[in-house]
Amino acid sequence: MPKKNLTANRASLAHRINYALRNPGRVPKYMIRAGRDTWLRLRSPDHVSYYRAVMKSDTAANPEAAVGSKSHDRWLALGAMQFDYLKSHGLTPDARMLEIGCGNLRAGWRFIEYLDTGNYYGIDISPDILMAAQETIVRHDLRDKLPTLTPVRDLKFRFLPDAHFTVVHAHSVFSHSPLTVIDECFAHVGRILAPGGWFDFTFDRTEGEEHHVLREDFYYRTETLIRLAEKHGLAARFMDDWEKLPHGQSKIRVTHGSTAE
Numbered sequence: 001m002p003k004k005n006l007t008a009n010r011a012s013l014a015h016r017i018n019y020a021l022r023n024p025g026r027v028p029k030y031m032i033r034a035g036r037d038t039w040l041r042l043r044s045p046d047h048v049s050y051y052r053a054v055m056k057s058d059t060a061a062n063p064e065a066a067v068g069s070k071s072h073d074r075w076l077a078l079g080a081m082q083f084d085y086l087k088s089h090g091l092t093p094d095a096r097m098l099e100i101g102c103g104n105l106r107a108g109w110r111f112i113e114y115l116d117t118g119n120y121y122g123i124d125i126s127p128d129i130l131m132a133a134q135e136t137i138v139r140h141d142l143r144d145k146l147p148t149l150t151p152v153r154d155l156k157f158r159f160l161p162d163a164h165f166t167v168v169h170a171h172s173v174f175s176h177s178p179l180t181v182i183d184e185c186f187a188h189v190g191r192i193l194a195p196g197g198w199f200d201f202t203f204d205r206t207e208g209e210e211h212h213v214l215r216e217d218f219y220y221r222t223e224t225l226i227r228l229a230e231k232h233g234l235a236a237r238f239m240d241d242w243e244k245l246p247h248g249q250s251k252i253r254v255t256h257g258s259t260a261e
């Protein structure tokens with residue numbers, strides 16, 4: 001999959017009209033989604049509650065589609081891409097891993113299989129997708145690896161220990177998050193990240209105006225996220241080698257201090 005158009009503002013009226021003219025077959029589906037999202041947004045007090053409701057609705061229809069995969073083959077391939085990338089960057093079985101927004105373990109089951117018993121910790125705002133994640137553990141016969149799956153309301157990590165996780169991973173989570181959620185994560189992730197540990201996340205990149213579509217998909221400039229991490233005393237760098245992979249999003253790595261490695 002090539003990178004998305006890096007300058008388009010998908011929220012602008014001109015873009016939406018243009019898109020509808022080029023893809024008339026997709027308009028009814030978009031209208032249904034826009035209607036559902038408006039309804040859910042009106043009933044939700046904040047973004048996390050809203051997105052939890054989106055996930056509940058999407059998971060009821062199809063958990064693999066709810067995390068963004070159009071087919072089981074794509075679900076497998078997207079998980080393999082995340083796993084292979086981290087392994088090529090030195091992930092070892094003794095790593096202590098936190099996956100933020102673990103979904104139904106598209107990549108998580110591979111991490112659980114590879115890591116030492118008890119070393120995988122997955123959190124998500126959606127109890128529904130975490131129940132689907134339990135099914136993935138059963139399907140892949142990974143009970144004995146004792147993974148932990150926990151629902152969360154925020155990204156403050158208050159219940160997790162200091163300097164514990166050597167790898168923190170968030171794939172396709174900040175692409176669904178307003179800046180306030182990312183800011184909260186950056187404000188607290190340094191406390192739970194072990195010395196020498198790293199936090200990788202993907203994001204939908206724009207080189208034009210930052211925008212969102214239906215408050216489901218958020219587009220950020222790289223500098224915005226790097227500066228935000230730096231504001232919290234973290235170092236951040238754009239991962240060029242991820243750009244070569246067939247994935248629409250980009251990746252940033254965050255570490256302690258001022259020199260990201």
Ligand SMILES: C[S@@+](CC[C@H](N)C(=O)[O-])C[C@H]1O[C@@H](n2cnc3c(N)ncnc32)[C@H](O)[C@@H]1O
Nearest residue numbers: 055067068101102103106124125126171172173
């Ligand atoms: C597109 S799915 C990706 C799931 C998984 N990372 C993967 O690659 O298969 C996004 C996941 O992030 C979760 N999520 C969204 N915002 C979150 C937040 N602020 N904190 C934790 N999880 C979040 C959603 O519930 C959903 O399971």
